[in-house]
Amino acid sequence: MILTVTLNAAxxxxxxxxxxxxxxxxxxxxxHRRAGGKGVNVARVLAALGREVLVTGLAGGPTGRAIExxxxxxxxxSALCAIAADSRATLAVSERAxxxxxxxxxxxxxxxxxxxxxxxxxxxxxxxxxxxxxxxxPRGVPPSTYARLAAIAAERGVPAIVDxxxxxxxxxxxxxxxxxxxxxxxxxxxxxxxxxxxGAEELRGRGAEAVVVSMGADGLLAVTGxxxxxxxxxxxxxxxxxxxxxxxxxxxxxxxxxxxPWPDTLRRAAALxxxxxxxxxxxxxxxxxxxxxxxxxxxx
Amino acid sequence: MILTVTLNAAxxxxxxxxxxxxxxxxxxxxxHRRAGGKGVNVARVLAALGREVLVTGLAGGPTGRAIExxxxxxxxxSALCAIAADSRATLAVSERAxxxxxxxxxxxxxxxxxxxxxxxxxxxxxxxxxxxxxxxxPRGVPPSTYARLAAIAAERGVPAIVDxxxxxxxxxxxxxxxxxxxxxxxxxxxxxxxxxxxGAEELRGRGAEAVVVSMGADGLLAVTGxxxxxxxxxxxxxxxxxxxxxxxxxxxxxxxxxxxPWPDTLRRAAALxxxxxxxxxxxxxxxxxxxxxxxxxxxx
Numbered sequence: 001m002i003l004t005v006t007l008n009a010a011x012x013x014x015x016x017x018x019x020x021x022x023x024x025x026x027x028x029x030x031x032h033r034r035a036g037g038k039g040v041n042v043a044r045v046l047a048a049l050g051r052e053v054l055v056t057g058l059a060g061g062p063t064g065r066a067i068e069x070x071x072x073x074x075x076x077x078s079a080l081c082a083i084a085a086d087s088r089a090t091l092a093v094s095e096r097a098x099x100x101x102x103x104x105x106x107x108x109x110x111x112x113x114x115x116x117x118x119x120x121x122x123x124x125x126x127x128x129x130x131x132x133x134x135x136x137x138p139r140g141v142p143p144s145t146y147a148r149l150a151a152i153a154a155e156r157g158v159p160a161i162v163d164x165x166x167x168x169x170x171x172x173x174x175x176x177x178x179x180x181x182x183x184x185x186x187x188x189x190x191x192x193x194x195x196x197x198x199g200a201e202e203l204r205g206r207g208a209e210a211v212v213v214s215m216g217a218d219g220l221l222a223v224t225g226x227x228x229x230x231x232x233x234x235x236x237x238x239x240x241x242x243x244x245x246x247x248x249x250x251x252x253x254x255x256x257x258x259x260x261p262w263p264d265t266l267r268r269a270a271a272l273x274x275x276x277x278x279x280x281x282x283x284x285x286x287x288x289x290x291x292x293x294x295x296x297x298x299x300x
Numbered sequence: 301m302i303l304t305v306t307l308n309a310a311x312x313x314x315x316x317x318x319x320x321x322x323x324x325x326x327x328x329x330x331x332h333r334r335a336g337g338k339g340v341n342v343a344r345v346l347a348a349l350g351r352e353v354l355v356t357g358l359a360g361g362p363t364g365r366a367i368e369x370x371x372x373x374x375x376x377x378s379a380l381c382a383i384a385a386d387s388r389a390t391l392a393v394s395e396r397a398x399x400x401x402x403x404x405x406x407x408x409x410x411x412x413x414x415x416x417x418x419x420x421x422x423x424x425x426x427x428x429x430x431x432x433x434x435x436x437x438p439r440g441v442p443p444s445t446y447a448r449l450a451a452i453a454a455e456r457g458v459p460a461i462v463d464x465x466x467x468x469x470x471x472x473x474x475x476x477x478x479x480x481x482x483x484x485x486x487x488x489x490x491x492x493x494x495x496x497x498x499g500a501e502e503l504r505g506r507g508a509e510a511v512v513v514s515m516g517a518d519g520l521l522a523v524t525g526x527x528x529x530x531x532x533x534x535x536x537x538x539x540x541x542x543x544x545x546x547x548x549x550x551x552x553x554x555x556x557x558x559x560x561p562w563p564d565t566l567r568r569a570a571a572l573x574x575x576x577x578x579x580x581x582x583x584x585x586x587x588x589x590x591x592x593x594x595x596x597x598x599x600x
Contacts, residue, residue: 015391015402015404017402020322020400021400022320022322022398022400023398023399023400024400024401025401025403026400026401026402026403027403027405028402028403028404028405029405030405031404031405033386061366062362062363062365062366062369063362063366065362065365066361066362066363069362086333091315091391093322093393093402098322098323099323100320100321100322100323100324100326101324101325101326102315102317102326102328102393103325103326103327103328104315104328104331105327105328105329105330105331
């Protein structure tokens with residue numbers, strides 16, 4: 001089983017509104033509600049590829065229950081720990097040509113609730129082949145938490161991938177994770193100045209076994225114990241980049257579980273990322289795009 | 301107890317977003333979630349005036365549970381009947397100067413669920429001094445339903461107020477309600493051509509005991525068995541007109557329960573409507589505005 005951690009699980013709501021009146025009343029023609037958060041998206045991709053997954057993290061209030069209900073409906077096993085505060089929603093208002101995204105501030109987590117999650121997390125690691133730790137932290141959760149989760153996994157011999165931004169990313173290497181996956185902008189914020197390769201080396205120097213930098217249409221850069229690799233995309237896939245990073249991380253998790261060589265892992269991860277851009281909803285990927293682009297990705 | 305019926309109960313969500321990027325990502329600075337729907341707003345006003353109220357109607361899914369939770373938190377007693385589909389949310393995105401409102405399509409109600417509600421409604425009427433039937437109908441509920449609810453109340457000697465639009469408004473007089481309360485536009489749609497007074501007379505002719513037409517800053521027109529009255533506002537209150545009609549209806553319900561003379565009822569209803577405009581949220585009213593404007597309203 002691959003465990004995915006989503007401490008700030010969300011209910012992703014999409015409103016289809018043809019021709020929005022931004023100062024009036026709008027009838028929403030279609031509403032979609034779906035469990036989200038980066039770890040949930042990773043689990044969706046892995047499940048679609050036939051892998052056993054388990055979604056864990058924190059969820060509370062009516063929005064938390066809606067998240068759990070959607071996970072059940074999607075057939076994604078979950079073991080989310082309860083919090084008292086209401087989980088966050090994200091809203092995308094989609095007009096024909098443009099989309100406005102609204103991110104709610106999210107819940108405040110108490111020390112007891114986080115401690116309770118830690119106990120659950122340790123128990124779930126017992127049957128995990130790999131763990132993916134990704135997304136934002138809710139308020140009240142210290143920025144060192146991802147490093148701590150990675151360290152606990154490392155002690156148990158479970159490879160961990162951390163996909164984070166800001167302070168949680170800066171702290172992540174301290175937990176000696178198998179992979180840290182920032183995108184180029186996140187890396188530049190965490191390690192200012194220097195090239196992506198230098199930034200990645202810096203994170204490795206601080207404890208990360210490997211650093212994979214996603215660079216959108218420019219592919220991937222991986223700095224690993226086996227050397228430095230790049231994955232170059234043969235063409236640009238147009239669509240919705242939201243969730244592409246999660247699909248890519250799912251590919252990295254597969255590589256860890258299968259102990260695949262880095263070039264194979266990177267090719268699959270890059271192809272899954274591109275295939276996710278072609279799918280309209282985060283957590284989905286287009287199998288046809290995946291099949292087409294996978295063999296054409298050049299690893300050097 | 302005054303019973304309020306909200307067949308299409310809603311969760312009213314407000315996002316405060318200073319400076320919206322309508323084609324990008326926005327951080328929501330404040331989120332408010334509150335049970336809504338016109339009957340709920342009426343109940344809030346009545347409860348604030350110290351009246352015993354009971355909220356009934358239909359609610360389902362995670363959104364329905366959030367509605368019930370908020371009613372409990374607000375101390376508003378409720379007996380909502382369960383439906384399988386998810387209740388609707390409404391979303392107001394508030395920038396500094398303007399607000400975009402998004403109305404979800406709402407749930408589909410089954411025949412069995414409506415029948416179950418009818419049974420509950422009859423039982424609740426036993427202790428009701430008056431019933432307020434207001435707002436939109438969810439899909440699957442016939443447009444004659446408000447007439448039917450009013451007729452059942454009439455049989456039991458419980459005075460009913462219907463506040464509706466479109467087909468439900470056109471059907472309402474068939475149930476011989478004590479009061480039908482359209483605004484001027486709703487009345488013009490239901491009875492096209494002619495003055496508001498003629499339209500109101502027409503609805504009385506079809507069975508309504510009294511018709512009160514709300515005309516915003518122009519006050520009220522009431523065509524009743526005791527004659528025709530107008531309530532003229534001494535000045536225009538600026539603010540948020542959403543919920544003003546519900547506050548006004550609360551005033552009409554008080555008049556029914558107290559068997560007050562029409563001029564007193566209309567003065568109070570018009571003052572409550574104006575005081576609601578001065579409050580930022582539907583279901584609230586400004587007591588200072590109420591106290592100031594109430595004695596200045598001219599009834600003729």
